Amino acid sequence: MPGSPAAAAIRFERVGKSFVKKGRPVMAVQDVTLEVPQGSITGIIGRSGAGKSTLLRMVNGLERPTEGRVLVGGQDVGAARGAPLRLLRREVGMIFQHFNLLASRTVRGNIALPLEVAGVPRAETRARVDELIAQVGLDALADRYPAELSGGQKQRVGIARALATRPKVLLSDEATSALDPETTQTVLELLGRINRELGLTILLITHEMAVLRDIASHMAVIDAGRIVEAGATYDIFTRPAHPTTRSFLAGVTGATLPAFIAGRLLDSRPDGPSQQVIRVTFAGTHATDPMLASLATDLGIAANILAGAIEEVGTRPFGNLLIAVDAARAEEARAHLERHGLLTEVLGHVR
Amino acid sequence: MSANLIPILWDSTLQTLYMVAISALLGTLGGLPLGVFLAVSQRGELISAPWINKILGLVVNATRSVPFIILVVAIIPFTRAVVGTSIGTNAAIVPLTLAAIPFIARLVENAIREVDAGLIEAARAMGATPLQIIRKVLIPEALPGITLGLTLAVVSLIGYSAMVGAVGGQGLGDLGIRYGYQRFMPEVMAAVVVILIVMVQLVQSLGEWIAARVDRRAARNRGH
Numbered sequence: 334m335p336g337s338p339a340a341a342a343i344r345f346e347r348v349g350k351s352f353v354k355k356g357r358p359v360m361a362v363q364d365v366t367l368e369v370p371q372g373s374i375t376g377i378i379g380r381s382g383a384g385k386s387t388l389l390r391m392v393n394g395l396e397r398p399t400e401g402r403v404l405v406g407g408q409d410v411g412a413a414r415g416a417p418l419r420l421l422r423r424e425v426g427m428i429f430q431h432f433n434l435l436a437s438r439t440v441r442g443n444i445a446l447p448l449e450v451a452g453v454p455r456a457e458t459r460a461r462v463d464e465l466i467a468q469v470g471l472d473a474l475a476d477r478y479p480a481e482l483s484g485g486q487k488q489r490v491g492i493a494r495a496l497a498t499r500p501k502v503l504l505s506d507e508a509t510s511a512l513d514p515e516t517t518q519t520v521l522e523l524l525g526r527i528n529r530e531l532g533l534t535i536l537l538i539t540h541e542m543a544v545l546r547d548i549a550s551h552m553a554v555i556d557a558g559r560i561v562e563a564g565a566t567y568d569i570f571t572r573p574a575h576p577t578t579r580s581f582l583a584g585v586t587g588a589t590l591p592a593f594i595a596g597r598l599l600d601s602r603p604d605g606p607s608q609q610v611i612r613v614t615f616a617g618t619h620a621t622d623p624m625l626a627s628l629a630t631d632l633g634i635a636a637n638i639l640a641g642a643i644e645e646v647g648t649r650p651f652g653n654l655l656i657a658v659d660a661a662r663a664e665e666a667r668a669h670l671e672r673h674g675l676l677t678e679v680l681g682h683v684r
Numbered sequence: 685m686s687a688n689l690i691p692i693l694w695d696s697t698l699q700t701l702y703m704v705a706i707s708a709l710l711g712t713l714g715g716l717p718l719g720v721f722l723a724v725s726q727r728g729e730l731i732s733a734p735w736i737n738k739i740l741g742l743v744v745n746a747t748r749s750v751p752f753i754i755l756v757v758a759i760i761p762f763t764r765a766v767v768g769t770s771i772g773t774n775a776a777i778v779p780l781t782l783a784a785i786p787f788i789a790r791l792v793e794n795a796i797r798e799v800d801a802g803l804i805e806a807a808r809a810m811g812a813t814p815l816q817i818i819r820k821v822l823i824p825e826a827l828p829g830i831t832l833g834l835t836l837a838v839v840s841l842i843g844y845s846a847m848v849g850a851v852g853g854q855g856l857g858d859l860g861i862r863y864g865y866q867r868f869m870p871e872v873m874a875a876v877v878v879i880l881i882v883m884v885q886l887v888q889s890l891g892e893w894i895a896a897r898v899d900r901r902a903a904r905n906r907g908h
């Protein structure tokens with residue numbers, strides 16, 4: 334990933350984590366080297382059990398690496414113990430999938446907890462809590478208990494609590510996975526706003542590509558404990574290299590093969606007349622060019638559109654189109670599209 | 685029932701209340717910290733001390749497996765050393781407290797273990813010390829469960845306090861045995877039973893009321 338060491342808020346250096354399960358060593362995380370740029374929203378995506386949660390918990394020392402180092406603001410988290418570790422944790426806020434709010438405390442009391450823990454004087458705590466409540470828009474609910482709040486409201490309390498000690502980094506552990514799509518959007522918007530206004534670095538883990546599309550500037554894909562792909566979110570969305578990334582993308586780009594085609598798809602070109610199925614990705618300025626029309630007018634190749642969608646990553650559009658063209662002229666068609674700055678990928682053939 | 689029995693019943697009731705109140709208080713003072721420690725000291729937990737945990741667990745189990753009436757008799761030398769006598773309400777408080785401590789400890793341990801592990805993780809992530817986590821997270825969050833546990837303990841102590849009556853402990857149990865049983869006065873026995881039932885009912889209701897007051901886990905009507 335780009336960026337000098339000074340610009341990285343978090344650095345994973347050849348990090349590994351193994352533990353013993355039923356007498357046998359299991360590698361949860363292997364050889365992870367990753368930089369989270371200062372001020373970025375970086376997302377790590379992976380299936381459950383891929384190791385993303387372990388990776389996240391190493392940033393605030395809830396888990397310790399068995400190999401390599403995790404640096405936060407230049408400090409080695411894995412080496413810290415006791416009081417220095419607790420001080421370090423105050424610089425790293427964390428929010429959770431199930432919010433983890435104290436049922437016995439009101440909204441105000443929950444947000445005050447990290448300040449009490451840090452030994453902040455009472456008057457100062459009260460002022461800071463009021464400020465945070467306003468920041469996340471919970472003014473009317475300050476004296477309510479968590480049981481009286483909706484999921485989205487609870488996560489706002491979680492966010493306010495995580496920001497209380499003015500951390501430099503915010504960790505998000507599947508923070509929107511327990512929320513409905515609409516609430517997810519409002520929570521993501523809040524995280525985006527905090528990132529912009531406070532310059533706070535956010536590292537989040539998720540299993541939903543849509544979350545990364547909506548707020549992450551950088552991303553990494555983890556599979557079986559290893560980072561298989563990392564970089565700017567837009568680059569990975571428009572040119573995914575690893576099969577795991579592609580399978581995650583298939584869910585969000587809106588361009589999946591209709592079942593009647595997917596069922597007949599062949600890996601190699603059959604004898605006799607056939608069509609090649611191609612995924613065409615339009616990125617940036619090309620996203621709006623009428624390229625298929627030019628395929629017909631310039632080369633006389635007709636393309637069947639099977640599926641397609643235009644998406645936005647951040648504010649930049651990119652399109653995904655699944656087309657079928659005569660297999661005999663497919664090479665020519667793909668060369669034409671590539672020449673005009675589009676990306677193509679052969680998915681297979683159909684008779 | 686003749687009128688001269690009323691003062692005796694009243695005195696016995698006060699003696700029972702005294703024994704139960706003092707032993708519940710002392711039992712809580714000993715059982716609460718012990719229960720908290722048992723709940724957080726297994727391997728890899730907040731205060732990892734697996735050996736001390738195991739030993740204390742054994743002691744607690746041993747004490748709890750001795751039938752109460754045997755415990756009362758077995759520790760008579762200890763009771764005499766502490767209060768100078770082995771008869772009377774003060775002497776009865778010693779075995780009652782000794783039985784209450786491990787009982788309350790287990791109840792508190794269970795209540796603490798019910799607290800969602802996610803809350804401990806959140807508190808650790810804030811940089812809280814183990815002691816802060818116990819004071820600010822575990823005990824407040826377990827309070828409804830602890831309250832119900834203490835209610836159960838007090839109800840048990842009322843029963844136990846009647847049992848120490850059999851070995852000279854005074855109180856309602858003693859009255860029931862001496863007047864109701866040995867002097868064939870069934871009306872005294874009936875009165876003792878009624879008073880005990882009322883006492884248990886009151887304790888149970890009070891405990892449940894307090895537990896509901898401190899329980900914020902479910903949304904409730906705010907009444908405005």
